Structure formats: structure tokens, C-alpha cells
Amino acid sequence: MTDSAFATDDFVRERLSAWSREMGAVKRLAPRTIEAYSRDISQFMSFLAGHMGGPVTLKSLRELRGADIRAFMAQRRSESLGSRSLARVLSAMKSFFGFLEREGTLSTEALNVIRTPKIPRSLPKALTVLEARQTIATTQEMEERPWVAARDMAVISLCYGAGLRISEALALTRSDLETDILRVTGKGGRTRMVPLIAPVRAAIETYLGLAPFKLWPEEPLFRGVRGGVLSPRLIQLRMAQLRSALGLPPSATPHALRHSFATHLLGQGGDLRSIQELLGHASLSTTQIYTAVDTERLLDSYAKAHPRG
Structure with missing residues (x-):
């Protein structure tokens, strides 16, 4: 993957920072959730930069296709990422793009064609x-x-x-x-x-x-x-x-x-x-x-x- 520090241009990087601030101050997500989501999106941006041959820009995100997201998810699964973690990755992407849509920056349909990975239902283990x-x-x-x-x-x-x-x-x-x-x-x-x-x-x-x-x-x-x-x-x-x-x-x-x-x-x-x-x-x-x-x-x-x- 491309180094995440060089994966986006300044505008996208600033929107990522704004999204992170919203997760904490407005959505009040747990710090670990914010950290995990930010890491997932950073990895996605690094993948896109390599996939598209240059830093991710607003234009890149507008042109995003379902096939691009599937390619990223396939790569993550090839790295032995489980279904639960993949579901979290997809949730992070939906959170970020939802933020961009709410602020009027862009709207994309690419995520709507991606199915959430099936997560095995594990029952909590209770004591007698x-x-x-x-x-x-x-x-x-x-x-x-x-x-x-x-x-x-x-x-x-x-x-x-x-x-x-x-x-x-x-x-x-x-x-x-x-x-x-x-x-x-x-x-x-x-x-x-x-x-x-x-x-x-x-x-x-x-x-x-x-x-x-x-x-x-x-x-x-x-x-x-x-x-x-x-x-x-x-x-x-x-x-x-x-x-x-x-x-x-x-x-x-x-x-x-x-x-x-x-x-x-x-x-x-x-x-x-x-x-x-x-x-x-x-x-x-x-x-x-x-x-x-x-x-x-x-x-x-x-x-x-x-x-x-």
C-alpha cells in the first residue's frame, strides 16, 4: 500500500480530519471506535492512491465505483481480515461518505451496491x-x-x-x-x-x-x-x-x-x-x-x- 501520509491531497486530508472531529464531538463515538475507523479509512485511501496511480482527490472520490470498493475489500480479506473486521471497514467508509454528503461535499452511490459481510452469530457465554x-x-x-x-x-x-x-x-x-x-x-x-x-x-x-x-x-x-x-x-x-x-x-x-x-x-x-x-x-x-x-x-x-x- 502507498504510505497513507501521501495518499490524499490537502483538501481530502482536511475533510478526513473534520470527519474525525465530528465522530468525537458530535457523534460521541468511543475513542477506540474513532481510532479503528480512522485506521480503516487511512488504509482505504492508501489503496485508492495505488489503485488510481496518484493521491486521492475530491474528483477521485466522486468517480468512485463499486468495483473499486470490492477490490479493496478483497485485498483486505486476502490479508486474513475476518468478516467482523470487514464489516467494520465498510461501516467506517459509510460513516465518512455520509459525512461528506451531509456537508454537501459529494454524494456517491458506490457503497450502496456493496453487501455487508455475513458475521457468524456468536452467543454470549453466561455462567449458571x-x-x-x-x-x-x-x-x-x-x-x-x-x-x-x-x-x-x-x-x-x-x-x-x-x-x-x-x-x-x-x-x-x-x-x-x-x-x-x-x-x-x-x-x-x-x-x-x-x-x-x-x-x-x-x-x-x-x-x-x-x-x-x-x-x-x-x-x-x-x-x-x-x-x-x-x-x-x-x-x-x-x-x-x-x-x-x-x-x-x-x-x-x-x-x-x-x-x-x-x-x-x-x-x-x-x-x-x-x-x-x-x-x-x-x-x-x-x-x-x-x-x-x-x-x-x-x-x-x-x-x-x-x-x-
């Missing part, structure tokens, strides 16, 4: 109710320092008992705990309200009573041993210890506890729309995957229990 309870109950046995043990138990309890992503749990402040309703800021800056059930509240209160640091209302609640913001890596390592101690599969991660929260709620009769709101999913289709999880578990139990299974 017993495994989830054992995970939380065993957490304190993994650590000699009482306040660290209480801290880790509180974070893990939030992942299972409130369905939080680990990043959401570690971003909580004292002020987020003023009532029995948690105020959680999730992906895209979206805020949702999640009930704080008694066992989770008790785990947090235990941690607060033992924490050796002054925890101000607007500062992160969970701290490392030196007082800094707790790293998610430490909770991931704690889960690795728990997997080993309890004989859990490699899929038993902090995020699996969030999956377990949703799966167990659905199994107890929770409706999808409520679970969507609790998880902070922007689309109900994202939440619907848990119906497949629950059906798979039901069929598995049936096969094991039925006399003809």
Missing part, C-alpha cells in the same frame, strides 16, 4: 446461577487485604447484580450512589438508571467502610492500592484466579457476568425491552441475542434430563 453466586462468594477468599477483597467483590457484584460493563463499574463515583438507583454512563455517553439491589448495595457499603482513602463525591469510587483509579486489568486477573479456583471455563470473564445478569433475568420472566434499558443497548436487536442463549440452555437441559435425551 450457581456459578455466578460462587464467583461472588469466593472473591473474598482470593485476597488477604480485607479492603481489597471487599473492593473486588463490590466490582464483581456490580457486573452480575446490575449488569454493568467493567468500565462502567469503575467509572462510578460516590455521587452515583446517592439513592437505590444507579446512574450509569455507558457507551456513546448514554446515561441509564439501574436499580441497586440489596446484596450489591451491601457489598459496596462494606468496601466504603474499609477503603483507606478519602472518596470524594465526584471522584471514581474504586481505587488501586496506591490510591489511583482501579485498572480493569486487576479485576480481570481476579476473575482468572476465580476461574482456576472454581474450575470455570475460559469464557468466565467480568463481561460474562453481565451476560449472566441478562440471561438469568430473561429466564425469570424479564421482558426484553426492560433488559435492553438495564443493559444500555441502543438497539433491541442487540438484546434479542439473549433469547437464543436462553433457548439453547433450555434445550440443553431438556436433552440431559429427558429419558430419551
